[in-house]
Amino acid sequence: MSLFESYLFDDETPNLARLINSVNAGIWEFDVNTNKVKWSVSLFTILGYQPGEIECSYSNFIDNLIYYQDKASFLATINNRTAQSSEIAYIRLLTKNGYEWFQSTVKRQGNAKIAGTLININQFKFSELQLTTNNTFVAETNKLLKVGAWEIDVTLNKLFLTNEALDIFELHRQPATIDELIGCFEPEHRQLLTAAIEDCIRIGRPYDLDLRLKTGKGRIIWTKIKAVAKIDNYGKCLLIKGVIQDINVTKHSENKLKSTLNLISHKNERLQNFAYIASHNLRSYAGNLQLMLNLHEESKTQTEQQEILSHVRSISNSLNATIEHLNEIVKIDLVANQEKILIEFDLLFKNILNALQSNIHSANAIVKYDFSKCPNIYYLPAYLESIFHNMLTNALKYRSPDRQAIITCKSHIENEHVYLIFEDNGMGIDMKKNGDKIFGMYQTFHNNLDSQGIGLYITRNQIEALGGTITVESNLNIGTKFIIKLL
Amino acid sequence: MDHTTQIAWIIDDDEVYRFGFRKYVEVKELCANVVDFSNGRDAINFLGDAVNAANLPDIIFLDIDMPVMNGWEFMVAFEQIRTRISKKITIFLVTSCISYEDILHAQNHPDITDYIIKPINSQQFNLAFTGEFRKKIA
Known part of the structure; x- marks a missing residue:
């Protein structure tokens, strides 16, 4: 005796059937042998119809009501003969308002009958869909931004990282302790992070740090760590909520930008210096030339004119030399882009010594050298030659008349930079007076006739064009030490 | 022709300029006695030596950029020995370098009368030698 057959359209239904018909779930029964179907009143209602408004049949349900894509999964629950418990499927049915989501539960009643319930879950399904979409959206955004979240439960001293955060650390599991997490960071940054976390717990101070960490795969990356404290009503920190962002690419381009900027301002400085020198030097020649021409006009005797002309000639010569010098300086930056080759300091230095042999001999100077700490370098041979030559001739030129000149040249490596040290016991330079001018053009400090400055x-x-530096330490009458950072 | 200026000094490391200066003064008959120094040190030694008291200059044309002792260093040394010098000496700073700092420094320096930019500016020179500048200052 079926529950529905007799009571389906009957007002005199017993309480149980009335109850069943009033719940927000449709109930149906299917006779496998006769293919006969019975629906509860509520099944019509949840589809938006009056009882009897649509045909209550197996074929109507399968052919018209159920969404074609969900047909297979629904039929599977019906045809599963082995199932002991209720089979659940999520299907779309055509209601009066269009397709809506339902939860279908199917239960075999012996061999002949199958019964089932349908519950409208449209609202729920949509919320779920929305949530999934939102979650996906958040996850995708986080992935794009390379951001992960983490929190420290201060009272329980527990740490939690989101999957995105773990991805940044390239870890497969949660770090067990806060110390383990801090241990992921580079040694020089650990103290910083520890102090920041302690401060956050103690006084609720938020922090924002750029730190380097070593990932689970051993990559070293720059990350930005930000956190705020969640405090209770008494101001005690309960929770630290934070985010971590992989900023490796940004940081690297930032650093690159910085070094490029440095290079450009350096270049700009040299350019300005050059412009100043060019204008200053050319100006004095132009002035002298004008002066001589005026005098020439006013001169009365031939001897006078000849004397003036000889000066014009000397101006012309100096002007030529200056333009040569300026040319040489312009060429430095052009040559700087040429290919560098591996140069043995030892060999090159000996070559220069040979070339300067007569100068060294006539100065009675002793030249010592030691390139054992850094025997070679990738550099422009022409520049290194010129640097050796200039430093040596300089030391010879400004040797002290009171003692035998001793000149030493050594190379070494410090912080991955190659250094050349030139030291002499010559006249020295008054650093207080001339320290800032020593590397300027046409600056001479001694009365030597062959000083060209x-x-x-x-x-x-030459050194700066290849990214190096040159500095000097000197004491008057004791000696001079040039410290050259080549690369 | 004004004969206020008996002795003029030119302190400049540029040999050509020294020659031109001397020649110019000669041609224009601005001053009969021109003495030149190639750096500040030689000039200050001369000034400080009591033996030379009779040969002190009325006017000094002082270059800024020089080796050994430059123009500004000369001025510092000059201040130290000034009390020992009986003569009133007018000092002009002469340079080819147009540096704003140097101009300001010269304008504010009590012992420097004016600043002359190379090459020789005949009007400025005539004024310098005839003492017009000094009158202006006084």
């Missing part, structure tokens, strides 16, 4: 200027430009 060009050698150190060119040396400095």
Whole structure:
């Protein structure tokens, strides 16, 4: 005796059937042998119809009501003869308002009958869909931004990282302790992070740090760590909520930008310096030339004119030399882009010594060298030659008349940079007076006739064009030490 | 022709300029006695030596950029020995370098009368030698 057959359209239904018909779930029964179907009143209602408004049949349900894509999964629950418990499927049915989501539960009643319930879950399904979409959206956004979240439960001293955060650390499991997490960071940054976390717990101070960490795969990356404290009503920190972002790419381009900026401002400085020198030097020649021409006009005797002309000639010669010098300086930057080759300091230095042999001999100077700490370098041979040559001639030129000149040249490596040290016991320079001018053009500090004030200027430009530096330490009458960072 | 200026000094490391200066003064008959120094040190030694008291200059044309002792260093040394010098000496700073800092420094320096930019500016020179500048200052 079926529950529905007799009571389906009957007002006199017993309480149980009335109850069944009033719940927000449709109930049906299917006779396998006769293919006969019975629906509860509520099944019509949840589909939006009056009882009897649509045909209550197996074929109507399968052919018209159920969404074609969900047919297979629904039929599977019906045809599963081995199932002991209720079979559940999520299907779309055509209601009066269009397709809506239902939860279908199917239960075999012996061999002949199958019964089932249908519950409208449209609202729920949509919320779920929305949530999934939102979650996916958040996850995708986080992935794009390379952001992960983490929190520290201060009272329980427990740590939790989201999957995105674990991805950044390239870890497969949660770090067990806060110390383990801090241990992922580079040694020089650990103290910083520890202090920041402690401060956050103690006084609720938020933090924002750029730190380097070593990932589970051993990559070293830059990350940004930000956190705020969640405090209770008494101001005690309960929770630290934070985010971690992989900023490796940004940081690297930032650093690259910084070094490029550095290079450009350096270049700009040299350019400005060059423009100043060019204008200053050319100006004095132009002035002298004008002066001589005026005098020439006013001169009365031939001897006078000839004397003036000889000066014009000397101006012309100096002007030529200056333009040569300026040319040489312009060339430095052009040559700087040429290919560098591996140079043995030892061999090159000996070559220069040979070339300067007569100068060294006539100065009665002793030249010592030691390149054992750094025997070679990838550099422009022409520059290194010029640097050696200029430093040596400089030391010879400004040797002290009171003692035998001793010149030493050594190389070494410090912080991955190659250094050349030139030291002499010569006249020295008054650093207080001339320290800032020593590498300037046409700056001479001694009364030597062969001082041109060009050698150190060119040396400095050559070194700087390849990204190095040159500095000097000197004491008057004791000696001078040039410290050259080549690369 | 004004004969206020008996002795003029030119302190400059540029040999050509020294020659031109001397020649110019000669041609223009601005001053009969021109003495030149190639750096500040030689000039200050001369000034400080009591033996030379009779040969002190009325006017000094002082270059800024020089080896050994430059123009500004000369001025510092000059201040130290000034009390020992009986003569009133007018000092002009002469340079080819147009540096704003140097101009300001010269303008504010009590012992420097004016600043002359190379090459020789005949009007400025005539004024310098005839003492017009000094009158202006006084």
